Amino acid sequence: MGERNxxxxxxxxDGAVELHAHQGQTVGVGLNAVVVAFDDAGPRVLLANSGEExxxxxxxxxxxxxxxxxxxxVRSWVERQTGQPLGFVEQLYTFGDKSRPGxxxxxxxxxxxxxxxxxxxxxxxxxxxxxxxxxxxxWRDGAPGSIALLREDLQDWAEDAGSGTKRGRLxxxxxxxxxxxxxxxxxxxxxxxxxxxxAGLVAEAGxxxxxxxxxxxxxxxxxxLDHRRxxxxxxxxxxxxxxxxxxxxxLMPDEFTLFDLQRIAEALSGxxxxxxxxxxxxxxxxxxxxxxxxxxxxxxxxxxxxRYRPEITMERPGETx
Amino acid sequence: MGERNxxxxxxxxDGAVELHAHQGQTVGVGLNAVVVAFDDAGPRVLLANSGEExxxxxxxxxxxxxxxxxxxxVRSWVERQTGQPLGFVEQLYTFGDKSRPGxxxxxxxxxxxxxxxxxxxxxxxxxxxxxxxxxxxxWRDGAPGSIALLREDLQDWAEDAGSGTKRGRLxxxxxxxxxxxxxxxxxxxxxxxxxxxxAGLVAEAGxxxxxxxxxxxxxxxxxxLDHRRxxxxxxxxxxxxxxxxxxxxxLMPDEFTLFDLQRIAEALSGxxxxxxxxxxxxxxxxxxxxxxxxxxxxxxxxxxxxRYRPEITMERPGETx
DNA sequence: GTACTTATGCTCATATCTAGCATAAGCCGG
DNA sequence: CCGGCTTATGCTAGATATGAGCATAAGTAC
Numbered sequence: 185m186g187e188r189n190x191x192x193x194x195x196x197x198d199g200a201v202e203l204h205a206h207q208g209q210t211v212g213v214g215l216n217a218v219v220v221a222f223d224d225a226g227p228r229v230l231l232a233n234s235g236e237e238x239x240x241x242x243x244x245x246x247x248x249x250x251x252x253x254x255x256x257x258v259r260s261w262v263e264r265q266t267g268q269p270l271g272f273v274e275q276l277y278t279f280g281d282k283s284r285p286g287x288x289x290x291x292x293x294x295x296x297x298x299x300x301x302x303x304x305x306x307x308x309x310x311x312x313x314x315x316x317x318x319x320x321x322x323w324r325d326g327a328p329g330s331i332a333l334l335r336e337d338l339q340d341w342a343e344d345a346g347s348g349t350k351r352g353r354l355x356x357x358x359x360x361x362x363x364x365x366x367x368x369x370x371x372x373x374x375x376x377x378x379x380x381x382x383a384g385l386v387a388e389a390g391x392x393x394x395x396x397x398x399x400x401x402x403x404x405x406x407x408x409l410d411h412r413r414x415x416x417x418x419x420x421x422x423x424x425x426x427x428x429x430x431x432x433x434x435l436m437p438d439e440f441t442l443f444d445l446q447r448i449a450e451a452l453s454g455x456x457x458x459x460x461x462x463x464x465x466x467x468x469x470x471x472x473x474x475x476x477x478x479x480x481x482x483x484x485x486x487x488x489x490x491r492y493r494p495e496i497t498m499e500r501p502g503e504t505x
Numbered sequence: 506m507g508e509r510n511x512x513x514x515x516x517x518x519d520g521a522v523e524l525h526a527h528q529g530q531t532v533g534v535g536l537n538a539v540v541v542a543f544d545d546a547g548p549r550v551l552l553a554n555s556g557e558e559x560x561x562x563x564x565x566x567x568x569x570x571x572x573x574x575x576x577x578x579v580r581s582w583v584e585r586q587t588g589q590p591l592g593f594v595e596q597l598y599t600f601g602d603k604s605r606p607g608x609x610x611x612x613x614x615x616x617x618x619x620x621x622x623x624x625x626x627x628x629x630x631x632x633x634x635x636x637x638x639x640x641x642x643x644w645r646d647g648a649p650g651s652i653a654l655l656r657e658d659l660q661d662w663a664e665d666a667g668s669g670t671k672r673g674r675l676x677x678x679x680x681x682x683x684x685x686x687x688x689x690x691x692x693x694x695x696x697x698x699x700x701x702x703x704a705g706l707v708a709e710a711g712x713x714x715x716x717x718x719x720x721x722x723x724x725x726x727x728x729x730l731d732h733r734r735x736x737x738x739x740x741x742x743x744x745x746x747x748x749x750x751x752x753x754x755x756l757m758p759d760e761f762t763l764f765d766l767q768r769i770a771e772a773l774s775g776x777x778x779x780x781x782x783x784x785x786x787x788x789x790x791x792x793x794x795x796x797x798x799x800x801x802x803x804x805x806x807x808x809x810x811x812r813y814r815p816e817i818t819m820e821r822p823g824e825t826x
Numbered sequence: 827g828t829a830c831t832t833a834t835g836c837t838c839a840t841a842t843c844t845a846g847c848a849t850a851a852g853c854c855g856g
Numbered sequence: 857c858c859g860g861c862t863t864a865t866g867c868t869a870g871a872t873a874t875g876a877g878c879a880t881a882a883g884t885a886c
Contacts, residue, residue, distance in 0.1 A: 211532060211533075211534045211568055212532075213532045213534065213601075213612055247532060247601070247610070247612070249610070251603075252602065252603055253601070253602045253603070254599065254601040254602070254612075275598060275599060277596065278575070278596060278599045278614050280534075280568070280574070280575040280614070281573065281574045281575070282572070282573050282574070289568070289570070291534055291568070291575075291612070291614075293599050293601070293612075441833085442833085442834090443832080443833075458874095458875065458876065458877095459833090459834095460834080460835075460836085460876085460877090461874070461875065461876080463833090463834075463835090464835095464874095465873095465874090478883095480883075480884090482831080482832055482833070482883080482884095483830095483831055483832060483883090483884070484830080484832025484833065484882080484883060484884075485831075485832050485833045485834080485881065485882040485883045485884090486832090486833080486882070486883055487832075487833055487834090488833085488834090762864085763864085763865090764863080764864075779843095779844070779845065779846095780864090780865090781845085781846090781865080781866075781867085782843075782844065782845080784864090784865075784866090785866095786843095799852095801852075801853095803852080803853095803862080803863055803864070804852090804853075804861095804862055805851080805852060805853070805861080805862035805863025805864065806850065806851040806852045806853090806862075806863050806864045806865080807851075807852060807863090807864080808863075808864055808865090809864085809865090827886100828885100828886085829884105829885085829886085830883105830884080830885080830886100831882100831883080831884075831885095832881100832882090832883080832884100833880100833881075833882080833883090834879100834880080834881070834882095835878105835879085835880075835881090836877105836878085836879080836880095837877090837878085837879100838875105838876090838877085838878105839874100839875085839876085839877105840873100840874080840875075840876100841872100841873080841874070841875090842871100842872080842873070842874085843870105843871080843872070843873085844869105844870085844871075844872090845868105845869090845870085845871100846867105846868090846869090846870105847866105847867085847868085847869105848865100848866085848867075848868100849864100849865080849866075849867095850863100850864075850865070850866090851862100851863090851864080851865095852861105852862080852863080852864090853860100853861075853862070853863100854859105854860085854861075854862095855858105855859100855860090855861100856857100856858085856859090856860105
């Protein structure tokens with residue numbers, strides 16, 4: 185229980201904590217970052233080394249006195265741990281449930297960050313394939329192979345319950361995985377992950393409850409603590425946000441083709457888009473302009489290069505959720 | 506920086522109430538609630554008494570050991586301070602900037618809550634008129650009287666700056682207040698409040714900086730600390746959310762007419778809606794059903810009474826942002 | 827030059843949103 | 857009982873956005 189166990193504040197709490205708890209508790213505040221980028225291999229997430237059971241973890245650290253703002257604290261920790269400076273940063277969610285009775289409470293404030301380029305430019309940092317942690321979220325080449333098995337596993341879990349619970353579970357499964365009639369809603373990433381967790385189909389569930397995982401389907405590479413839940417929250421938020429805010433450009437280089445843009449939109453949302461429509465949408469919004477140059481890297485007809493016009497957007501960073 | 510261990514949150518708990526990080530940081534975690542309801546007089550927000558300069562404050566209190574979850578902590582504090590039990594609760598944002606050098610850091614987790622009925626049923630609690638704090642946000646009867654003067658005040662503030670800053674300020678004003686061409690976007694509540702704060706046009710700005718407020722326009726009743734900012738965040742989120750989630754029903758009685766529903770939607774969003782279109786939208790979504798009864802309270806033709814069908818929605822509470 | 831690849835532009839059908847108008851069905855004062 | 861008032865309810869035309877397919881342009885590889 186020593187230094188090796190990274191976020192084990194909970195276990196280290198001394199008795200004084202509980203004794204005086206009625207006064208308002210001893211609370212540790214942690215900052216976590218889901219840093220997303222994109223390279224030739226696809227969407228990536230930045231991971232730091234961790235101790236806990238060897239599972240990789242998000243970059244994170246405690247809130248410190250020098251941090252003028254929470255956001256500054258996140259930037260500082262990520263850069264210290266991975267060398268990666270952050271561009272766009274936005275608060276995601278604050279997690280603070282009491283983990284186990286008798287353990288010390290820990291509040292974790294999770295952030296989403298987007299950076300340009302990943303392994304290409306900064307191979308030192310620990311970039312991982314985003315979809316390695318959520319294989320069932322990638323529908324770019326049609327329904328993932330694991331999805332049928334996954335549904336069966338979930339079905340079994342629903343069957344195990346009493347009729348009341350069972351109906352509720354079936355409804356939630358249908359809503360999250362788009363079963364009857366409804367179609368796949370790519371934004372419900374967290375809903376899906378939570379179902380899998382409750383159903384005991386992800387490794388974290390087995391770890392936290394000390395029982396074996398009975399999943400036959402591939403439910404992805406686990407992360408330390410509740411970091412995969414944070415990642416799910418981040419992906420869901422990002423998938424929703426790219427539809428109404430120009431966040432995509434935070435991932436793009438200075439110059440790009442419309443198809444580059446589309447590839448990234450598809451990679452993040454996990455679904456294929458109709459090319460002419462995507463192009464029309466982008467051009468109609470007035471957020472980009474031609475640079476006048478062409479890209480000959482296409483393999484076919486050269487594509488016009490565009491640049492983002494940040495003047496258009498004057499969103500204030502941070503809490504504009 | 507003795508500890509290089511990236512995730513060394515393992516700091517000793519040393520005081521009864523707060524954590525001393527080795528950098529000397531102590532953190533208190535507070536919970537705040539923006540509780541919104543609706544009565545005959547319009548939209549209301551629940552306020553608790555406060556000490557600070559006599560300004561009213563949101564119900565709030567420190568996170569305690571008994572609170573199993575953050576949300577449970579919020580419910581507990583609101584009920585303790587105002588007697589009001591909460592229904593729908595959703596996390597809003599976590600504020601944690603260092604207020605003044607030398608002061609202890611405080612992290613505040615703000616929640617949005619919706620309850621049915623306000624002064625009607627529970628006159629003891631401190632319900633205040635929501636738009637008393639944001640008079641310029643109520644466009645139900647056309648542009649508020651203060652808006653022209655407000656724009657002039659903001660204009661003056663922009664003029665005061667150097668040309669670079671000035672352009673930025675003008676752009677932000679135009680974006681937030683919908684000046685040239687753009688029309689009023691009712692969701693940008695926080696953006697507007699922050700502009701007014703920066704421009705020194707709200708009482709909190711004068712209070713925090715110790716200088717006089719030069720506003721000629723009515724910029725609303727101030728709240729303690731940064732509570733009006735939280736309220737602005739809540740209103741913005743709520744205005745956005747009623748468009749794509751059935752949150753409106755959290756404010757409604759069991760039975761209501763379509764026009765009742767519309768009045769509340771208008772009260773929250775601060776703009777008038779087209780009656781036939783609102784009605785069509787509500788009826789097409791399948792979220793409500795007729796009870797078979799009629800309301801004769803209309804003053805004209807009696808209106809059909811409806812009830813909400815919660816079976817339809819199986820949103821998980823909490824983090825489904 | 828021919829085959830292949832990707833970019834780009836256009837059109838049509840379908841949903842959704844906006845706005846105005848017409849009718850229904852209660853109340854009220856005579 | 858009647859006309860005038862109020863509010864509820866229903867319909868429809870036009871504008872705008874979305875979804876999907878097809879035709880053409882302009883490079884590369886052989």
